[in-house]
Amino acid sequence: MSRSLVGSAPAAATPGRGAQGGRAAGATSTEQAGHWADATRPEWMTDTVQAPRVSVVVPTCGRPALLLRLMRALCRQSLGRDAFEVIVVDDGRCDATRSAVQALLRSEPSLRLRYLRPPLARQGPARARNLGWLAAGAPLVAFTDDDTVPAADWLERGARALETSPCAALAGRVVVPVLDRVPTDHERVTRGLERTEFITANAFVRRDALQRVGGFDERFTRAWREDSDLQFRLIDQAGPVGRCEDAVVLHPVRPERWGVSLRQQRNAFFEARLHAKHPRRYRERIGLPTPWDFYAIVASSLGALSLWAASAAQSAALLAAVAALLVLRFAARRLSGTSHAPGHVLEMVVTSAIIPFQSVYWRLRGALHFRTWFL
Helix, strand or coil, X not given: CCCEEECCCCCCCCCCCCCCCCHXXXXXXXXXXXXXXXXCCCHHHCCCCCCCXXXXXXXXXXXXXXXXXXXXXXXXXXXXXXXXXXXXXXCCCCHHHHHHHHHHHHHCCCCCEEEECCCCCCCCHHHHHHHHHHCCCCXXXXXCCCCCEECCCHHHHHHHHHHCCCCCEEEEXXXXXXXXXXXXXXXXXXXXXXXXXXXXXXXEEEHHHHHHHCCCCCCCCCCCCHHHHHHHHHHHHCCXXXXXXXXXXXXXXXXXXXXXXHHXXXXXXXXXXXXXXXXXXXXXXXCCCCCHHHHHHHHHHHHHHHHHHCCCHHHHHHHHHXXXXXXXXXXXXXXXXXXXXXXXXXXXXXXXXXXXXXXXXXXXXXXXXXXXXXX
């Protein structure tokens, strides 16, 4: 009998929907996930087989090649295969991902691996992680992403550290490999993951602590700040969140299409959500400065258009020049220490002219939507 399971995730109730995580909703989801697991239980979840020490939850969405790279790293873990299980949650409901998992199961039949599909596609990584940990059979849950490469002793070190710690969760260390060339702006921004205090690319959490706080808040529908929200709720309701620097995952820079910085501006909306839920902890642990230069660019540009419409051409030109100088200063800041290849320079100049408007829009929309003073 193969030690694997490929199936669909239950349409469980949603944890994390309440303002502080929703314990009752989490309890309902746990119950339904348990019924689903009992109905299609793989052999390692029977009473006669030792339960795993740790469950690894991996959300994925349309990236089968990266997922297979991660899975090969998990196959090389120093922790014995009977001591851990892997739960892949396919948020994209992608047939290529399913095929990749099935192929891996054929080549690695001893790996305790389950593949879940949420009822609906693209509900976000918070939803996918909730479905994963609700189906987990171990008391410890390790979270990572499909674009990471864990070190061979990642699970062994992280599980041992949490088992002997009074903490509700531990954050491991994320390492972004150094490139052998001058980085792009996107690549330099990715290096910032190394300084993140708590990130689900490398986190170990007690399952009972997840139950206590209701898991991830699924209103964070993008891969942004849902991990910080979980961290803050764990600290408030379950216990301290510590570090385990010995549990390491590599996070290689993923190639991105032109203008990736424009697509990231919507993250400001979820910054506002986090600020609304945890204003004090946001100020203490994150405290991003207000981008006054963005507001100045927007205000100068709108003022120039208004003056031009009012036939005050000279004043309009002055304000337009102020906006242009601020945009060029922003572009120069992004180009400092990054690639000066012509295509990258052009991208920085063009996106630097658009980003302030997108950023201000999403910040103000978030502030109004969540009724929080977030500028």
